[in-house]
Amino acid sequence: MDVVVFGAGSLGSLLGGLLARTHDVTLVGRRPHVDRIREQGLRVSGAIETTVGPDARTDVPPSADLALVTVKAYDTPAAARALADTSLDCALSLQNGLGNERTLADALDAPVLAGTCTYGARLTGPGEVACTGVGEVVLGAREGGPSPVAERVGRAFDEADVVTRVADDMPRRLWEKLAVNAGINAPTALARVQNGALLGHDAGDVMRAAAREVAAAARADGVELTDETAVAAVERVADATADNRSSMLQDVEKGRRTEVDSINGVVDGPDAPVNQTLTALLRAWERERGLRR
Ligand SMILES: NC(=O)C1=CN([C@@H]2O[C@H](COP(=O)(O)OP(=O)(O)OC[C@H]3O[C@@H](n4cnc5c(N)ncnc54)[C@H](O)[C@@H]3O)[C@@H](O)[C@H]2O)C=CC1
Numbered sequence: 001m002d003v004v005v006f007g008a009g010s011l012g013s014l015l016g017g018l019l020a021r022t023h024d025v026t027l028v029g030r031r032p033h034v035d036r037i038r039e040q041g042l043r044v045s046g047a048i049e050t051t052v053g054p055d056a057r058t059d060v061p062p063s064a065d066l067a068l069v070t071v072k073a074y075d076t077p078a079a080a081r082a083l084a085d086t087s088l089d090c091a092l093s094l095q096n097g098l099g100n101e102r103t104l105a106d107a108l109d110a111p112v113l114a115g116t117c118t119y120g121a122r123l124t125g126p127g128e129v130a131c132t133g134v135g136e137v138v139l140g141a142r143e144g145g146p147s148p149v150a151e152r153v154g155r156a157f158d159e160a161d162v163v164t165r166v167a168d169d170m171p172r173r174l175w176e177k178l179a180v181n182a183g184i185n186a187p188t189a190l191a192r193v194q195n196g197a198l199l200g201h202d203a204g205d206v207m208r209a210a211a212r213e214v215a216a217a218a219r220a221d222g223v224e225l226t227d228e229t230a231v232a233a234v235e236r237v238a239d240a241t242a243d244n245r246s247s248m249l250q251d252v253e254k255g256r257r258t259e260v261d262s263i264n265g266v267v268d269g270p271d272a273p274v275n276q277t278l279t280a281l282l283r284a285w286e287r288e289r290g291l292r293r
């Protein structure tokens with residue numbers, strides 16, 4: 001399968017690197033990362049050790065079977081515009097946040113699959129990425145139901161030994177992942193604590209309240225996600241990743257823009273005071289650092 005990975009950062013380099021063991025992969029990213037990959041290949045370290053030789057460039061190839069979109073959520077509109085003229089069989093978002101698939105579907109002719117990913121990835125230098133944890137990719141039709149396209153992509157991921165599941169309930173899974181990210185990312189970023197610090201203390205009340213608001217928003221969107229399921233999911237992940245520094249905390253610590261708009265920010269309205277408070281506080285932090293007008 002010909003795969004173009006749009007957004008060769010941490011996750012895109014890891015997943016693209018693993019796929020390159022079996023498939024023809026082109027990583028689309030920025031210098032000096034892409035130059036080093038062209039010169040010396042891509043070194044994967046950590047939980048998976050390998051060196052692979054995908055193509056790497058700063059522009060998009062004219063065609064591919066699959067476009068794997070792994071930019072930060074706020075860059076999805078630019079990614080959609082950049083891919084609009086590429087001949088594709090399908091696209092797959094593995095991003096956090098809600099709305100990425102719709103943004104891509106509005107710009108692309110090819111079917112857009114939804115995906116979640118619990119692999120951990122971190123760029124360690126130009127041409128180098130660390131796998132900080134082997135997880136699972138779950139993918140499927142973005143509106144749910146069976147999908148021969150998703151089955152084909154799932155087989156391609158399986159061939160490359162990427163732990164993958166094809167699911168027919170991606171809308172529920174995306175909302176459940178949103179509950180997890182809404183409950184963990186913003187509170188840990190604001191408190192500057194690891195994920196596990198949200199357990200067993202009153203900070204956990206904030207985490208659970210944010211997750212419940214997401215569950216209510218999911219139900220209002222026609223997706224059956226109970227409060228109990230959302231709370232159990234966020235508590236399970238906070239416990240399983242207790243020693244992690246969430247991606248949003250890492251963004252704040254590095255002075256980078258966060259994905260709050262696509263996570264807590266999409267849970268809006270008068271019935272979401274906790275998510276709206278978390279969103280307002282992180283936006284204030286971004287404004288003070290000139291990351292947001
Ligand atoms: N890193 C991880 O372990 C995981 C990340 N995610 C999600 O995956 C998405 C990506 O996250 P990361 O890989 O950590 O972010 P990242 O910032 O490391 O990677 C994104 C890359 O896209 C590149 N990019 C953006 N616009 C571009 C353009 N127009 N042309 C070329 N390159 C462009 C950036 O330069 C950057 O290197 C986020 O939504 C994140 O929440 C989900 C699960 C795990």
Ligand SMILES: CC(C)(CO)C(=O)C(=O)O
Nearest residue numbers: 184241244245246247248
């Ligand atoms: C699941 C969690 C919260 C793990 O840290 C994550 O996805 C993130 O940090 O973005």
